[in-house]
Amino acid sequence: MTDALWSxxxxxxxxAVLSYAIGDNPLFRIAIYTFIGISAGYFAAIxxxxxxxxxxxxxxxxxxASVGLMAIPLLLSLxxxxxxxxRLSFLGSLPMAFLVGVGAAVIINGALFGTLFTQVRAAGLxxxxxxxxxxxxxxxxxxxxxxxxxxxxxxxxGRREPGKGIVRSPWVEWMARIxxxxxxxxLGAFFAGVILASLTVLIGRLDFILQSxxxxxx
Amino acid sequence: xxxxxxxxxxIGVGLIVLLSYLxxxxxxASIRMLFLDWAIILAAxxxxxxxxxxxxxxxxxxxxxxxxxxxxxxxxxxFIFTAILGLLLGPTDERIRxxxxxxxxxxxxxxxxxxxxxxxxxxxxxxxLHRSWISGLFLASTIVFLLVGSGIFLTNDTSPxxxxxxxxxxxxxxxxxxxxxxxxxxxSLLTGLRILLGMDRPYSE
Amino acid sequence: xxxxxxxxxxxxxxxxxxxxFFLTLPPKRRPRWGLRPITAFSELIRSLGLxxxxxxxxxxxxxxxxxxxxxSASALIGLQALERITAVSSISDRPPLATSGxxxxxxxxxxxxxxxxxxxNALDLYDPQRGRLTGVTPLSxxxxxxxxxxxxxxxxxxxxxxxxxxxxxxxxxxxRNNAFTLAASDxxxxxxxxxATTKQPLIxxxxxxxxxxxxxxxxxVASLRVQDLLRWGVILALVLSAVLGVFxxx
Numbered sequence: 001m002t003d004a005l006w007s008x009x010x011x012x013x014x015x016a017v018l019s020y021a022i023g024d025n026p027l028f029r030i031a032i033y034t035f036i037g038i039s040a041g042y043f044a045a046i047x048x049x050x051x052x053x054x055x056x057x058x059x060x061x062x063x064x065a066s067v068g069l070m071a072i073p074l075l076l077s078l079x080x081x082x083x084x085x086x087r088l089s090f091l092g093s094l095p096m097a098f099l100v101g102v103g104a105a106v107i108i109n110g111a112l113f114g115t116l117f118t119q120v121r122a123a124g125l126x127x128x129x130x131x132x133x134x135x136x137x138x139x140x141x142x143x144x145x146x147x148x149x150x151x152x153x154x155x156x157x158g159r160r161e162p163g164k165g166i167v168r169s170p171w172v173e174w175m176a177r178i179x180x181x182x183x184x185x186x187l188g189a190f191f192a193g194v195i196l197a198s199l200t201v202l203i204g205r206l207d208f209i210l211q212s213x214x215x216x217x218x
Numbered sequence: 219x220x221x222x223x224x225x226x227x228x229i230g231v232g233l234i235v236l237l238s239y240l241x242x243x244x245x246x247a248s249i250r251m252l253f254l255d256w257a258i259i260l261a262a263x264x265x266x267x268x269x270x271x272x273x274x275x276x277x278x279x280x281x282x283x284x285x286x287x288x289x290x291x292x293x294x295x296x297f298i299f300t301a302i303l304g305l306l307l308g309p310t311d312e313r314i315r316x317x318x319x320x321x322x323x324x325x326x327x328x329x330x331x332x333x334x335x336x337x338x339x340x341x342x343x344x345x346x347l348h349r350s351w352i353s354g355l356f357l358a359s360t361i362v363f364l365l366v367g368s369g370i371f372l373t374n375d376t377s378p379x380x381x382x383x384x385x386x387x388x389x390x391x392x393x394x395x396x397x398x399x400x401x402x403x404x405x406s407l408l409t410g411l412r413i414l415l416g417m418d419r420p421y422s423e
Numbered sequence: 424x425x426x427x428x429x430x431x432x433x434x435x436x437x438x439x440x441x442x443x444f445f446l447t448l449p450p451k452r453r454p455r456w457g458l459r460p461i462t463a464f465s466e467l468i469r470s471l472g473l474x475x476x477x478x479x480x481x482x483x484x485x486x487x488x489x490x491x492x493x494x495s496a497s498a499l500i501g502l503q504a505l506e507r508i509t510a511v512s513s514i515s516d517r518p519p520l521a522t523s524g525x526x527x528x529x530x531x532x533x534x535x536x537x538x539x540x541x542x543x544n545a546l547d548l549y550d551p552q553r554g555r556l557t558g559v560t561p562l563s564x565x566x567x568x569x570x571x572x573x574x575x576x577x578x579x580x581x582x583x584x585x586x587x588x589x590x591x592x593x594x595x596x597x598x599r600n601n602a603f604t605l606a607a608s609d610x611x612x613x614x615x616x617x618x619a620t621t622k623q624p625l626i627x628x629x630x631x632x633x634x635x636x637x638x639x640x641x642x643x644v645a646s647l648r649v650q651d652l653l654r655w656g657v658i659l660a661l662v663l664s665a666v667l668g669v670f671x672x673x
Contacts, residue, residue: 006320013321017328021335024573024599029289032566035325036558037276037296038317043559044269044297045304051262055255073256077263083530084267086551089423093534095260096421097224099527101231102257103490103499104413107406109239110493112432115403119396120657121673124664129671139389144665146393147400148658154401154628156635157651158459166457179397183626184352186394188359190615194588195337195360196367202331208324236436240429257491265526268556275552287574326562333588336595340619347622356618395611398627402609404653405631406496408646411439413499417447417642420502423537 004216011212014205123147146182153179221422228421232414273297362387439649446645458647463605463623464636470579470603471511478516479578481508482571484557484593485532486584486608487524487564494585496631497609498528501583502535503634503643508581509539513548520571522557523584524564529556565589572596582606582621583633586613594620607633 016031056077059070076095083092125131126140152175158168168176235253238246276290276297300317307313341360344353365371371384412418474481485501488494505521512519521532533554540549557567565586571577572593580597582590582604590606590613597604598620606617607625617624625633631650634643667673 002316006316010320010324014324014328017325018331020332020569024569026289029570030292031325032563032569033289033292034296035321036563036567037293038300038321039563040269040272040293040559041297041300041302042304042309042314042317042322044266044301045309047262047265047269048305049309051258052266055262056259069252073259076256076260080260080263080267080530083533084270089533089537089551092530093221093224093421093423094227095264096527096530096534097221097228097419098231098253099257099260099264099490100413100421100499100531101228102235102253103492103495104228104232104410105235105239106491106493107410107496107499108236108414108436111403111407111410111496112435113239113428114493115399116407116657117428117432119400119403120660120664123396123661124666124668124673127665127668128673135385138386140665140668142386142389143393143396144661146390147397147661150394150397150627151401151654151658153397155651155654156458156632156647157456160453160455160457166459168459179394180352181355182390182394182397184355184394185359186391186398186611187615187618187626188356189363189391190395190611191337191341191356191360191619192363192367194612194616195334195341195364198330198334198337198588201327202334205324205327205331240433240436242429254491261489261491261527264530265559268526268529269559271529271551272556275555278552287570289570322560325566326560329562329566329589329592333591336591337588337616337619340591340595344619360619398611398614400657401628401654402496402630404650404657405500405628406493406609407435407653408439408443408650409496409499409631411436411443412642412646415440415443417443417640418499418503420499420506420531420535423534423541 007212008216011209011216014209014212018205146179149175149179150182150186151179152176153183221419224421225416225419228419229414229416232410236414359391363391435653439653442649442652443642443645446648447642449641456648458632458635458644461625461629461632461636463625463629464633466603466623467579467581467605468637470605471508474578475512475515477578480517480575481512481519481579481581482568482575482577483508483519483521483581484568484584484586485521485523485528486582486586487561488528488585489525490527490531492585494609495528497607498523498531498584500607500630500633501581502531503639504581504583504637505532506535506539507634507637507639509536510543513540513543513545517576518548518550518553520575520577521554522564522568522571523554524556524558524561524567524586526556528584529554561587561589565592568593569596572600572602578602580604580606582608582617583630585609588612588616591616591620597621 013031016027019025020028056073060067076098079091080095082088123144126136152172155168155172158166161167231253235250238250276293279285279287279290303314344357366384371380483505485498488498509519523529523532533551536554537549540546558564569592573596580602586608587610594604604621605623606621607630608614609630614626632647635647
């Protein structure tokens with residue numbers, strides 16, 4: 001009985017959300033407000049139960065823990081809670097500065113070691129003797145040329161020419177044009193991937209609707 | 219200077235964490251682990267504060283005559299019910315699972331389904347948005363990769379020529395993607411640096 | 424990790440920092456270089472002016488990445504744009520609204536708006552609820568923006584941050600409500616969706632040009648100049664990598 005009730009709820013919510021395809025309507029609004037409320041409530045419970053209690057409260061209450069060290073995140077957390085008060089919200093800038101500082105270092109590390117170095121190295125791999133074959137070289141050359149022209153496309157600065165404004169040199173413009181071709185092909189390919197992935201989910205939903213009608217219909 | 223103490227904290231913490239990535243000394247590594255641990259706690263507290271803020275937005279919408287939105291009541295009810303249940307039983311309790319499987323998952327899957335319709339409609343009206351050869355190429359690429367992705371060329375009797383063409387075709391997006399990713403990495407690097415140099419201070423009030 | 428890479432990284436960081444400082448200094452004479460025109464930005468500036476004049480709302484959304492994630496650079500750019508936009512439209516009848524799908528981003532959007540109001544000597548007009556979390560999962564975040572698009576008389580949507588294809592929901596709502604949309608993301612799948620669904624998508628690293636084109640500060644223009652210099656360094660490194668590969672030294 002309970003399972004049937006939950007299935008009915010899932011069925012109604014599915015129809016309510018899909019009804020947005022026709023236009024914004026009350027059923028859709030009810031479905032998404034309920035969904036946002038439930039996911040926010042669940043997430044709040046997870047934050048308290050799986051992060052704040054085990055990582056902050058428990059170490060503070062534990063006699064063996066280095067309470068002194070945990071006093072800093074506790075203080076910063078209290079300062080963050082001051083954001084709930086309009087008058088004291090300025091105190092929250094200190095913990096936010098801490099987070100932004102950590103974030104900046106993580107960004108730089110990710111950009112250099114996660115992307116720049118790995119991608120530059122990957123660009124040379126098709127040319128290595130281990131992979132040397134006519135098709136390997138062709139792959140390498142196309143990838144290298146496409147990557148370079150794509151990078152050139154984004155060149156923001158140009159020379160100030162009287163009467164013409166800011167212009168890039170003709171050969172940069174030429175390479176940028178080729179880069180645009182690679183960008184369009186790339187975005188088209190990604191768009192196709194996104195459509196195929198979402199289409200699979202849509203088919204799953206339509207299948208669920210048909211199954212539910214079969215089950216729920218007397 | 220705006221918020222000198224906060225700026226000093228951001229620069230100091232950022233530099234220590236960055237140096238720990240560059241020079242793997244044990245003392246720097248342990249400080250980094252400590253800072254990252256604190257960052258997880260602070261991000262969770264920030265998440266809670268923001269959720270309470272979201273709750274207060276909906277609460278105000280019910281009460282305010284100017285911005286009244288009765289649908290906010292569904293948010294409030296859903297939130298209170300799930301949060302209380304989650305805190306009392308624990309978020310991993312079996313009795314909470316139906317809220318996820320019968321509310322969250324169907325709504326999320328249906329929203330993704332809605333996106334399919336949006337994407338197809340957008341592809342059809344693309345030329346109304348951008349009338350350029352780039353749009354034509356984008357659309358052609360989309361159609362070609364939809365066909366490739368659908369697997370219609372992956373049959374036993376596909377000719378070797380088509381297979382070779384498909385191999386080359388699959389390289390092209392890789393080149394553009396690599397160029398875009400490298401560019402984004404350059405932009406990210408400088409964005410991070412501006413924070414560490416105190417040029418950007420999004421935390422200051 | 425190779426032992427040479429951290430040293431190379433350190434040198435790159437030092438060189439970039441030095442260049443940033445040097446290029447931020449006010450030039451003695453008008454520089455011979457400038458930023459190429461990008462249509463999306465001139466359209467944005469026009470739409471911002473119209474929005475303030477007509478008393479319609481401006482909505483900026485920052486994505487759903489955490490501030491300590493490697494993908495948060497895009498959100499930091501969104502915050503720079505928010506500061507600039509709040510500064511120019513804070514006295515409007517309908518002040519700008521910032522949304523996000525992550526707690527720390529929400530708090531930063533509130534700080535950014537508050538700072539802009541304070542600099543404009545209009546702190547009494549600041550409302551913390553103009554920096555909002557709309558949902559905690561990517562899809563609830565996207566769904567939470569739909570009522571804003573439909574109900575809040577928004578004429579300009581700026582989407583600057585890290586998000587996925589779910590942003591298509593907001594793009595479609597913006598089209599239905601005839602709102603101007605400028606969108607940029609660091610995610611490739613989101614960029615593909617934005618290209619198909621918005622009139623003014625910014626592709627790839629054009630995202631990082633937003634503060635410079637909105638004339639936020641000389642540091643942002645300098646940053647873009649350094650980015651352009653680095654670009655040629657990367658192109659050189661790509662060629663070098665291929666040469667090293669040929670000789671089997673990679």
